[in-house]
Amino acid sequence: xxxxxxxxxxxxxxxxxxxxxxxxxxxxxxxxxxxxxxxxxxxxxxxxxxxxxxxxxxxxxxxxxxxxxxxxxxxxxxxxxxxxxxxxxxxxxxxxxxxxxxxxxxxxxxxxxxxxxxxxxxxxxxxxxxxxxxxxxxxxxxxxxxxxxxxxxxxxxxxxxxxxxxxxxxxxxxxxxxxxxxxxxxxxxxxxxxxxxxxxxxxxxxxxxxxxxxxxxxxxxxxxxxxxxxxxxxxxxxxxxxxxxxxxxxxxxxxxxxxxxxxxxxxxxxxxxxxxxxxxxxxxxxxxxxxxxxxxxxxxxxxxxxxxxxxxxxxxxxxxxxxxxxxxx
Ligand code: NAD
Numbered sequence: 001x002x003x004x005x006x007x008x009x010x011x012x013x014x015x016x017x018x019x020x021x022x023x024x025x026x027x028x029x030x031x032x033x034x035x036x037x038x039x040x041x042x043x044x045x046x047x048x049x050x051x052x053x054x055x056x057x058x059x060x061x062x063x064x065x066x067x068x069x070x071x072x073x074x075x076x077x078x079x080x081x082x083x084x085x086x087x088x089x090x091x092x093x094x095x096x097x098x099x100x101x102x103x104x105x106x107x108x109x110x111x112x113x114x115x116x117x118x119x120x121x122x123x124x125x126x127x128x129x130x131x132x133x134x135x136x137x138x139x140x141x142x143x144x145x146x147x148x149x150x151x152x153x154x155x156x157x158x159x160x161x162x163x164x165x166x167x168x169x170x171x172x173x174x175x176x177x178x179x180x181x182x183x184x185x186x187x188x189x190x191x192x193x194x195x196x197x198x199x200x201x202x203x204x205x206x207x208x209x210x211x212x213x214x215x216x217x218x219x220x221x222x223x224x225x226x227x228x229x230x231x232x233x234x235x236x237x238x239x240x241x242x243x244x245x246x247x248x249x250x251x252x253x254x255x256x257x258x259x260x261x262x263x264x265x266x267x268x269x270x271x272x273x274x275x276x277x278x279x280x281x282x283x284x285x286x287x288x289x290x291x292x293x294x295x296x297x298x299x300x301x302x303x304x305x306x307x308x309x310x311x312x313x314x315x316x317x318x319x320x321x322x323x324x325x326x327x328x329x
Pocket of ligand 1: 010011012013014015016017035036037038055056057058059075076077078079080081099118119120121177178179180181182186187194
C-alpha cells in the first residue's frame with residue numbers, strides 16, 4: 001500500500017486506535033484521518049499532523065465523513081470496557097452495532113478498499129470457558145453461538161455484518177478477534193479499565209500509600225492471556241493488508257491466572273501485598289486464552305511480547321500517571 005493513501009482510524013482517541021495512528025505515522029504514512037467522539041483533550045494520543053475529527057460514529061452521516069476518499073478504514077470504535085463495564089452496560093455495548101453497520105454502509109458506498117473490524121474473544125461460546133484450565137479457544141469455537149451477553153453478541157453480529165458485506169457487496173472486510181490487549185496510553189481507572197491496568201493501578205497506589213493491600217475480583221484463579229499493544233497493532237495491519245477473509249484470533253497464548261498476574265506486578269513494583277478476594281465482583285468466564293494454530297499457519301507469526309516485559313512498561317506508565325496526578329477517563 002502506497003504511503004500517501006488515505007487511512008481512516010475510527011476510535012483513534014481510544015487505546016488501540018491511538019496506538020495504531022502512532023504506528024502508522026512512524027512508518028511514514030502521510031495521510032491519516034483520526035476519528036473519535038471524545039473531545040480532543042480526552043484522546044490518549046493525538047497528533048497535529050493528522051486530520052483529527054470529533055464525530056459520533058453511531059450517526060450514519062458521520063460514518064460517510066469518516067470514510068470519504070479513504071483507502072483503508074480501521075473500525076476500532078466501540079462503547080466498551082473491562083468486565084466491570086460490560087457486565088453492567090449491556091445495552092450500551094449493543095448500541096455499538098450502529099457504528100459498525102453505518103461504517104460498513106459508508107465503506108461500501110465510498111469505495112473503501114480495505115475495511116478492518118475489531119472483534120473480541122468475547123464472541124466465544126461460554127460453555128467452552130467454564131473451567132480454569134480450559135483448552136485455548138480456536139476460531140471454530142465461536143459456534144454454536146453462546147457469546148458474552150451484550151458485548152459479545154454485538155461483536156458476533158458485527159462480524160457477520162462484515163462477512164455479508166464482503167459476500168454481497170464485495171467489501172474487503174477483515175476481522176480480528178482480539179484477546180485482552182494491554183499497554184501504556186489506555187484506560188487505567190474510572191470503571192472501564194481491564195485487569196492488567198487495574199492491577200497496575202492498585203499495586204502502584206499500594207506502593208505509593210504504603211497501605212500494602214490489594215483487592216482482587218473473584219478468587220484470582222480465573223485464567224486469561226494478555227496481548228501487548230505493539231503485537232496488537234502489528235497483527236491488525238498484517239491481517240488488514242492480507243487476503244485472509246475469515247475472523248482470526250489475535251491474542252497471546254501465554255495463559256496466566258489473575259493471581260499470577262498480580263505476582264508479576266508485585267515483583268515489578270518490588271512489593272508484596274495482602275490480598276483480599278471480592279467474590280461478588282464481576283469476573284467473567286473462568287478460563288480463556290488464544291489458540292494460535294491458525295494465525296501461525298497463515299502468517300507464520302503470533303503475538304510474542306512476554307507478559308513480564310509488557311507489564312513492566314505498562315506499570316511504569318500507570319505509576320507515572322498517578323504520580324503526575326493525571327486521571328484516566
Ligand atoms: P477504547 O475504549 O480505548 O477505544 C474505543 C474508542 O471508541 C473510544 O475512544 C471511544 O470514545 C470511541 N467511541 C465509542 N463510541 C463512539 C462513537 N459513537 N463514535 C466515535 N467514537 C466512539 O477501547 P480499545 O481498547 O481501544 O478497543 C478498540 C476496539 O477493540 C473496540 O472495538 C474493542 O471492542 C475491541 N477490543 C478491545 C480489546 C481490548 O482488550 N482492549 C479486546 C477485544 C476487543
